[in-house]
Amino acid sequence: MPGETSEMSEARSDVADLTLRETSARTSARLEWTLVGLGIVALLVAPFLIYPIFLMKMLCFALFACAFNLLLGYTGLLSFGHATFFGGAAYFTAHAVKVWGWPPEAGILLGMAGAALLGLVMGFFAIRRQGIYFAMITLALSQMFFFFCVQAPFTQGEDGIQGVPRGILLGILDLNVSLNMYYFVLVVFLVGVFAIWRIVNSPFGMILRSIRENENRAISLGYSVANYKLGAFVMSAALAGLAGSLKAIVFQFATLTDVTWQMSGEVILMTLLGGIGTMVGPMIGASLVIGLENTLATSGFPVTIATGLIFMVCVLIFRRGIVGEFYARVIRRAGKE
Amino acid sequence: MTMIFGIPVQAFLGQLLVGLINGSFYAMLSLGLAVIFGLLRVINFAHGAQYMFGAFVGYLLLTHLGIGYWPALILAPLIVGVFGIVVERLALSRLYDLDPLYGLLFTFGLALVLEGIFRYYYGVSGNAYAVPPLLSGGTNLGFMFLPNYRGWVVVASLIVCFGTWALIEKTRLGSYLRAATENPRLVQAFGVNVPLLLTLTYGLGSALAGLAGILAAPVYQVSPLMGSDLIIVVFAVVVVGGMGSILGAIVTGYMLGLAEGLTKVFYPEASNLVVFVIMAIVLLVRPAGLFGRDA
Numbered sequence: 001m002p003g004e005t006s007e008m009s010e011a012r013s014d015v016a017d018l019t020l021r022e023t024s025a026r027t028s029a030r031l032e033w034t035l036v037g038l039g040i041v042a043l044l045v046a047p048f049l050i051y052p053i054f055l056m057k058m059l060c061f062a063l064f065a066c067a068f069n070l071l072l073g074y075t076g077l078l079s080f081g082h083a084t085f086f087g088g089a090a091y092f093t094a095h096a097v098k099v100w101g102w103p104p105e106a107g108i109l110l111g112m113a114g115a116a117l118l119g120l121v122m123g124f125f126a127i128r129r130q131g132i133y134f135a136m137i138t139l140a141l142s143q144m145f146f147f148f149c150v151q152a153p154f155t156q157g158e159d160g161i162q163g164v165p166r167g168i169l170l171g172i173l174d175l176n177v178s179l180n181m182y183y184f185v186l187v188v189f190l191v192g193v194f195a196i197w198r199i200v201n202s203p204f205g206m207i208l209r210s211i212r213e214n215e216n217r218a219i220s221l222g223y224s225v226a227n228y229k230l231g232a233f234v235m236s237a238a239l240a241g242l243a244g245s246l247k248a249i250v251f252q253f254a255t256l257t258d259v260t261w262q263m264s265g266e267v268i269l270m271t272l273l274g275g276i277g278t279m280v281g282p283m284i285g286a287s288l289v290i291g292l293e294n295t296l297a298t299s300g301f302p303v304t305i306a307t308g309l310i311f312m313v314c315v316l317i318f319r320r321g322i323v324g325e326f327y328a329r330v331i332r333r334a335g336k337e
Numbered sequence: 338m339t340m341i342f343g344i345p346v347q348a349f350l351g352q353l354l355v356g357l358i359n360g361s362f363y364a365m366l367s368l369g370l371a372v373i374f375g376l377l378r379v380i381n382f383a384h385g386a387q388y389m390f391g392a393f394v395g396y397l398l399l400t401h402l403g404i405g406y407w408p409a410l411i412l413a414p415l416i417v418g419v420f421g422i423v424v425e426r427l428a429l430s431r432l433y434d435l436d437p438l439y440g441l442l443f444t445f446g447l448a449l450v451l452e453g454i455f456r457y458y459y460g461v462s463g464n465a466y467a468v469p470p471l472l473s474g475g476t477n478l479g480f481m482f483l484p485n486y487r488g489w490v491v492v493a494s495l496i497v498c499f500g501t502w503a504l505i506e507k508t509r510l511g512s513y514l515r516a517a518t519e520n521p522r523l524v525q526a527f528g529v530n531v532p533l534l535l536t537l538t539y540g541l542g543s544a545l546a547g548l549a550g551i552l553a554a555p556v557y558q559v560s561p562l563m564g565s566d567l568i569i570v571v572f573a574v575v576v577v578g579g580m581g582s583i584l585g586a587i588v589t590g591y592m593l594g595l596a597e598g599l600t601k602v603f604y605p606e607a608s609n610l611v612v613f614v615i616m617a618i619v620l621l622v623r624p625a626g627l628f629g630r631d632a
Contacts, residue, residue: 078438125617128624132380132437132577137620140573145615151606261569265445272442304453311446315439316428 031330035280039246043186052182053250054294058287059189060247065282066196067272068156072268073277074200075169075232076212080135080264081122081142082240085115087258088145089241094161094254095154103168104175108188108245115241116234118145123233127226137262137312146259158322160255164248185246192242208232240267262304269307272314275321284322349602350481356598357591358487358556361494365549366571367578368498372505373542373587375518377437377535379429379440385568387543389561391417391550393455396466396559404467406555413551414544425536433535434467448565455561463558490552497548497589501541505583514538529590573616578628585628 046055064086071077089111097107126137149155156162166175175181199205207228210218219225248254257263266289274285289307296303314321320328351530373381381387394413398404404412432439468486475484505511517524517531525531550564557563561603571590576587593612601608619627 007365027524044591079443125620128575128620132441135441136380136576137616139569140576140613140616143569143573144610147609261565265449268442268445302453302457304449304456308446308449308451308453311449312428312443315443315446316431319435319439 032279040190047179047182052094052178054290056182056185056250057247058290059185060243061267061270061286061290062251062283063144063189063192063246063266064240064243065274065286066193066279067236067243067330068267069271069276069278069282070196070199070239071232071236072271073282074205074212075229075234076206077127077229078135078268079126079131079233080237080261081126081140081145082236082267083259083261083263084118084122084142085237085240086146086244086247086263087149087254087256087260088118088268089115089244090156090248090254090258091149091161093245093246094164097167097249098161098164099154103171104169104249107167108242108249109246111245112238112241115244116212116238119237119241120230121162123230123237127229127233128275138207139264142259142264143261146256146261149256153255155254158256160253161248162253164252164254166249166252181250185250188242188246192239193283196239200279204228217239231259250313265311266307269311269314271321272319273310273321275323275327277326278321278327281321281323341443344602347481352594352598352602353595354483354487354598355483355601356595358490358594359597360554360594361491361548361593362567362570362590363574364498364587365494365545365552366567367499367574367590368583369542369545369549370571370575370579371578371583372501372545373539374580375435375583376514376538377429377433377440378437379432379444379537379539380437380572381426382441382444382568383447383451384542384546384571385564385566386448387417387421387564388544388550388553388567389455390420390451391547392554392559392563393459393550394547395551395554396464397468406536406551409551410548414548417547417550418540418544422536422540424543425539429539430532430535435561448568452561452565458560461522461560461562463560463563466554466559468555470473484619486555490556493552494549497545501545502583515618573612576616577612577619577626579626581626582628586624589627 043055043059064082068079068082071079071082078123092114093107094110096102096110097104102110120142122138125141126134129137150157166181168174169180169184173180173184175184200208207218207223210221210223211225211228215225218228243289246256247258270285270289271282272285273288274283275281293303296306318325355444366388370381370384373379373384391413394416395406395409398409399406399413428443429440432443472486472489475482476488477483491496503511505514513524513529513534517529517534521531553563574589574593575586575595578585580586596615597611600611607614
């Protein structure tokens, strides 16, 4: 399919122009580390200032968005089906913990494994096409999973799995205590983000970026691009699953909402708003979207209209996202000096 | 009673008809997607929302202005088409130089806004739209009972599909369109106003979605959610057919509708999964799609 590949790789370099170049990453490395330190300190003290449940929701979605960004930002693949991994893992964890009586850590690991398996299947089909076809295939397959969840008995249909016990972590830490739960979520979040950072900056991650920049050249250099794409897809799915499992434990339920295509769209919005291909962007995007939804929930203004409008504005005039825009300014200033 | 594979003929043909009706809408919508994608390289995620918009225009014309089905059949596509033209001029035309994914994301946002607006004002429950008097009732074909309106939908969708096909394959305007798909710069150099062509194409694609919407109004209920569920199935149809050929999009649409109807007869639980399963199989066997030119 020569027509499609050349066109798509051309298109992909457009994405590359908008995401950060290696030089810019170096310029801002010091700044980044300071911000990371400040961010962690802020998150440590946050539960004493802000409602912990809200913070935990933010952290779960931030991890979800970062996992999604591993695929979109660093491999150049737009998945429109990530709700499958997020919501699917939530179901697996909720079922294991509630029905089988598993401890939370085992439930979360099972959710991750299940999400990785779903990612392997979906990725296997989706990587056969590129660009927008990839997006449409992932969307269609995730809709298929949605219908499966509607009908499968273990998800309990419209009701969802309710009243999932939080349990006692490793037999020591009682997660029913709000602060214990919060710090557990924070640790998992940090470990997840660190894993993503390691993947992105490993030789494997470099090859992923080379696929994003120019797939044909990566192929001609002898890399089995399909395997790398599938690897990235499975990792992204597993980490999205980790976020979903965590959310199931925090909120003690798993419902159909988390497997809908709207959820897949939401994580795209978070990443786009924060900055595609940046480490911090998806976290900021997730916090803003969750914060906005919380605000709108009480105002009566429909959330879908707001998210739709943000989508349109981002695509039209704000494609770098908040963090991308910030970096672009920093680089421009650095260039002048 | 005559049986086919242990199932009464009546039930069998009834489900087949439902499949054919669904297939008609798949065909019309995937046709519109293919027309838009062919020239603009944009996957119009808002296609489902525009279909819903068309149905609502018909419903609102009837309830607020007392304008009936037949005028609405002209007015709804017109209004949705003009809406499409405005969207293309104001926004989409700025995205052509970018990765096609941005077009997908923009139209996704547009779909959310359209759906959100109608949901806000009309709730999620469906509104019934009466079948026009001329087409109410049914005809006994001897082997089955055919509701007249459903027969009309099948005929109308065939007319729309092959009309569009003829417009693109057999007219001068269509030849410009096809040429611009191959090489827009060259066509522009020959003095054809390509930006205008792009605008009109998006308008035409949107109008097709609006027309499908008003045709669907008496069959399904008019509801804000009617488009979003459909569009995902239509995406699967488009992946199966490949967007390279107009005729391919039409044929695939009808085929998958019929496949869905057949599944409903033999294994109802899987009927809303079957299109996706077929998509997966096609991806394994022929990744470029059944009618994909880029195989």
